[in-house]
Amino acid sequence: MSSDVTLGSTTKSEWIKFHTVRSTVMGVIITFVLTIGLGVLITVAVRGHWTSMATGERLTFDPVSASLDGILFAQFAVGVIGTLFITSEYSSGSIRTTLVAVPNRLKLMAGKLIVLAASMLVVTEIVCFITFLIGQAIFSGVVPTASLSNGTVLRTVIFAGVYLTLLSILGFSLGLILRQSAACISVFTSLLLILPIIAFLLPQSWQHAFSKFEPSELGRAMTSVTGTSGDFSAWGALALLVTYVVVVLGVGTTMLKRRDA
């Protein structure tokens, strides 16, 4: 049975919607500024203090994750991009126009997901590679540098982009469930910022066992070349974060399908 509304046409429609609003454009600019800007600040600071750093610190220094530290701030920008992609439809009421044009809600969700995942992956990978290269150039001559010819380094930089993309999908999934921009951004921020504070209040012996499951810690594990003992491996962290996102997205999709629009 052929229909005029295919996954392709839905995706094309969502792509037009995605890039024709200011919030997406601003979100992408902020992602660039935060990741690259903070990357430059941090690497310049490390270079300046390198000679005064303790030997132990210097031995475990990870030039890859140090240059990519800006993603800890950029993760909020990408989360907001993902969230607004769906919640703005609810706040403006345009979700109804959208669903009258594309009544198959699974198809609509899939179209949005493809647009968000593909465009955020492109954006965040470009950002992470630029940040990494600038960071290594700043380190060069003083601080030990990493090279993309090393497979682990390459994977780590790629994973930094993958981490940000997954977080934007997490923001989107929360948006499907909560429908309200403000509520959604609060929950998203809490997951990344408040959860670590709660972990900090736990008895010392539990802290690490709990905190390594936090999304932000998974991100750290994904973007660290050296890795800390007891942490998840980069691949393990990726698998767990993907699982989180799939679960939240699954709940969100079920709710999109069941609820009145």
Added chain:
Amino acid sequence: MIKVEHLSKRYKRTLAVDDLDFEVRPGVVTGFLGPNGSGKSTTMRIILGLDHPTKGRATVKGKRYEELRDPMHEVGALLDAKAIHPGRTARNHLRALAASNRITVARVDEVLEFAGIASVADKRVGDFSLGMSQRLGIAGALLGDPEVLLFDEPVNGLDPEGIRWIREFFRSLANEGRTVFVSSHLMSEIAVSADQIIVIGRGKFITQGSIDTLTATAKGTVFVRAANHPLLLASLRSKGGVISEVNDEGLSVSELTSDQIGQIAFDAGIALFELTPQRASLEEVFMDLTADAVEYGSSGVRHEQ
């Protein structure tokens, strides 16, 4: 054709739509009339597959909305003109809609032109007046050149020129054999554009028919001017008359014919100066019809606790 069969919709504790059952035929403009909050929008949302019915079903051309193969070619709808992302331009909004149903960009320009908003196509929708948004909503509904059209309160916010334009537009759509279903909470507005009217109140079906049949069934009033208003008033009341209005000019009486009133005045020895039967106005017909619905409504509530 739109068919609504024993449709009910409950939101938590309120029954927004209560066993509605009607058909909307092609080739005529069908008005969907009811006071605010009577369930018109809910019914339209269910027809469009946005809300899930609690009971019963609504179909367009024999199918539930979700089952339509080419939704925008089959149905065009304008629900809430302001329900568009305010940051997007009118053209981009329509381009995105068109792309989802594989409608060409040329058609986007066509509907922009038709709706009279081509000159503001590249302005952000957030800056649009309600009237311009209505025109944009109409342009969106027409994108797929659909056979069935639904408009929820389309006249809101339009200027007199826009209102005339939209009435002629509904008429021409119906003349082309399309199904046109237009809601309103104002009888006077719908009377000029609709051939058929479906009236609902508190989610329940009240009546259906042409304007003429509806006004014919409604009760009229009789205007009376007499020598002794207080005495006449008492006499009319004792014979079952209902006085709807009293002022210096005279009395408006319902439930009695002018013949009966003349006889009562004569028996009471009151001189009549004026006795004029008045046909119910459209708004009065509507008020009359929906006042009944309020009574049904409250008994319905008791029924369900």
